[in-house]
Amino acid sequence: MAEGRVEIREDVVFGSGGGRDLRCDVYTPPDDEAGRPAVLLVHGGGWRSGEKTQLRGYGILLGRAGYVCVATEYRLVDESPWPAQIHDVKAAIRWMRANAGELGIDPTRIALEGNSAGAHLVLFAAGTPGAAPYEGEGGNPGVDTSVGAVIAVYPPTVFSFGARAHGAVPIEALSDHPTAELAESASPAGLAGPHFPPTMLVHGTSDATVPVSASFLMYERLVEHKVPTELHIYAEQPHAFDADPRFGRPTSELMTLFLSRYLRAKASAPA
Numbered sequence: 027m028a029e030g031r032v033e034i035r036e037d038v039v040f041g042s043g044g045g046r047d048l049r050c051d052v053y054t055p056p057d058d059e060a061g062r063p064a065v066l067l068v069h070g071g072g073w074r075s076g077e078k079t080q081l082r083g084y085g086i087l088l089g090r091a092g093y094v095c096v097a098t099e100y101r102l103v104d105e106s107p108w109p110a111q112i113h114d115v116k117a118a119i120r121w122m123r124a125n126a127g128e129l130g131i132d133p134t135r136i137a138l139e140g141n142s143a144g145a146h147l148v149l150f151a152a153g154t155p156g157a158a159p160y161e162g163e164g165g166n167p168g169v170d171t172s173v174g175a176v177i178a179v180y181p182p183t184v185f186s187f188g189a190r191a192h193g194a195v196p197i198e199a200l201s202d203h204p205t206a207e208l209a210e211s212a213s214p215a216g217l218a219g220p221h222f223p224p225t226m227l228v229h230g231t232s233d234a235t236v237p238v239s240a241s242f243l244m245y246e247r248l249v250e251h252k253v254p255t256e257l258h259i260y261a262e263q264p265h266a267f268d269a270d271p272r273f274g275r276p277t278s279e280l281m282t283l284f285l286s287r288y289l290r291a292k293a294s295a296p297a
Contacts, residue, residue: 030056032089040121041165043114044106053085053095063289064131067097070142087278094131108201113162115147120169137175137289145181152176153217175288179228180236183244185209193239218247224254224288230263
């Protein structure tokens with residue numbers, strides 16, 4: 027590994043799904059340390075497109091800050107219907123925990139970060155801790171999938187069936203077989219509770235894809251349960267605004283500050 031540079035290992039197999047290998051990219055910080063905190067990065071794309079290199083910028087920026095990052099792929103809905111996507115994200119968490127030694131991470135200090143559809147998936151994963159449900163095919167069955175923190179950037183938090191509810195995204199975006207029951211069961215806001223890990227939400231007020239009210243709604247639900255939650259709103263910014271480095275870099279700085287409070291802090295906590 028070149029001194030001072032984040033090492034990137036591409037296409038590492040972490041599990042299987044739908045009869046094929048599932049792969050991730052691993053971003054390792056320049057320093058050669060063990061027991062580092064880690065972040066699983068989950069890309070967006072409306073559940074029907076996108077791939078793991080989309081969050082390469084965050085992998086490098088968080089890697090420079092000392093976090094081992096794993097950017098994961100997951101089966102898109104045109105390949106495998108919901109809930110295959112959350113099965114794959116859970117499989118990636120289990121793989122990170124089961125391979126903590128090789129990755130050089132502390133298995134008790136894993137956080138999730140996702141954008142758009144990936145933000146929906148990380149919130150859903152954070153809200154369904156433990157080894158089950160949603161184990162799926164994957165690998166390392168029975169390994170715990172609870173996490174220490176979660177960051178969701180312009181996240182869909184509520185789905186609606188029929189008339190579009192306040193803050194909601196139509197369930198048809200996620201499924202070709204929509205129902206009211208699916209809209210409710212796939213909504214992360216319905217999972218809010220005291221078990222939720224510390225959460226950071228980021229959104230732009232001019233988002234025409236996922237309404238900014240989706241993040242306000244999630245924030246309010248989590249605060250009701252006294253979950254440490256912060257909400258960062260960017261005025262007049264559209265969906266995917268952080269693709270612009272002028273916004274992506276300061277957003278990554280907000281992420282590192284948040285993670286330093288709720289993930290890194292565990293290392294110095296008294297036993």
